[in-house]
Amino acid sequence: MAVLSTGALTLADWAKRLDPDGKIPVVAELLSQSNEILEDAVFMEGNLPTGHRVTIRTGLPAVYWRSLNQGVPSSKSTTAQVDESCGMLEAYSRVDKDLAELNGNTSAFRLSEDAAFLEAMNQAQAATLFYGNPASDPRQYLGLATRYGAISGANNSQNILNATGTSGATNTSIWLVVWGDNTVFCPFPKGSMAGLIHEDTGQLTVYDGNGNPYQAFQTHYQWKNGLVVKDWRYVVRIANISVTNLVSNSSPADLISLMSRALDRIPNLAAGRAVFYMNRTIYSFLRLQALSKSNYALAVQPGLNQFGTPTNWLTFEGVPLRRVDQILPTETQIS
Secondary structure, three states, X not given: OOOOOOOOEOHHHHHHHHOOOOHHHHHHHHHHHHOXXXXXXXXXXXOEOOEEEEEEEEEOOXXXXXXXXXXXXXXXXXXXXXXXXXXXXXXXXXEEHHHHOOOOOHHHHHHHHHHHHHHHHHHHHHHHHHHOOOOOOXXXXXXXXXXXXXXXXXXXXHHEEEOOOOOOOOEEEEEEEEEXXXXXXXXXXXXXXXXXXXXXXXXXXEEOOOOOEEEEEEEEEEEEEEOEEOOHHHEEEEEEEEHHHHHHOOOOOOHHHHHHHHHHHOOOHHXXXXXXXXXXXXXXXHHHXXXXXXXXXXXXXXXXXXXXXXXXXXXXXXXXXXXXXXXXXXXXXXX
16 A cells, blocks of 8 residues: 655645634535545645646756766756646535425525536536546646647657547546646646535525525535646556447457556556546446456456455455546547
């Protein structure tokens, strides 16, 4: 089990440190129950008011074999700085005061309504983590699929495994991400708070569509977040998995072999917290392949895998398996 540095905290860790009255931890817990990726993502305060500036090594220094009585040239490494921006996700919940007070438990009623806003923001955040693209919406931050969106000619192409799905919007992906302060993390703007901020703005006078006033309770939600891939080698995308072929059992992708290959693309699994992400469909077919008495089988005897270690469906070779419904089953083929 990798141990993260003290600066690498999950959303739940940040929540417990930031709000002594318990409001934020409750929100963080609700979010982690709704979307499993939030249990793993590392959140760090950025070094910019709008995000985080990261320094990436782009070249190693030259080294030389030296002969006696001869010197060697000096050399140096090369680096580049990249600014990663954060996006601001916001929502307002307004509930008619008289409606909230009808059942005699105003707080519970408002929470039931606000839960829908929590889920909506949760889904939007998860979707952006994978598919955010400032080129199509400059208010978003850059997601994983946009960074790992081409195999041919891309610097990170060796970390994109092609499951040979054909053209058409019938494909999906499995992601292997190693979370850590030197690998992949989510920054929030310098001087701000981590995670979703919940603010009860109380009773306000609001107006209907005709401009007529009424009294309502208002809740404000805001979540400032971004994504930094500090070292691209610590993310692997298994792309072009044909959902159609899996469902029809017609030359389906060998998910177990592909995931095994993905693990070998990571330089050091102990560098952070490694997690596999897939949607519900892939999660189900992975189980079927693992249980199959074909060449996909994992277990060679009850309770042990082919390496002689105990099997655990919640992990693959010790790496947790997470379901994320925001990973689309309608991805187009990348090449």
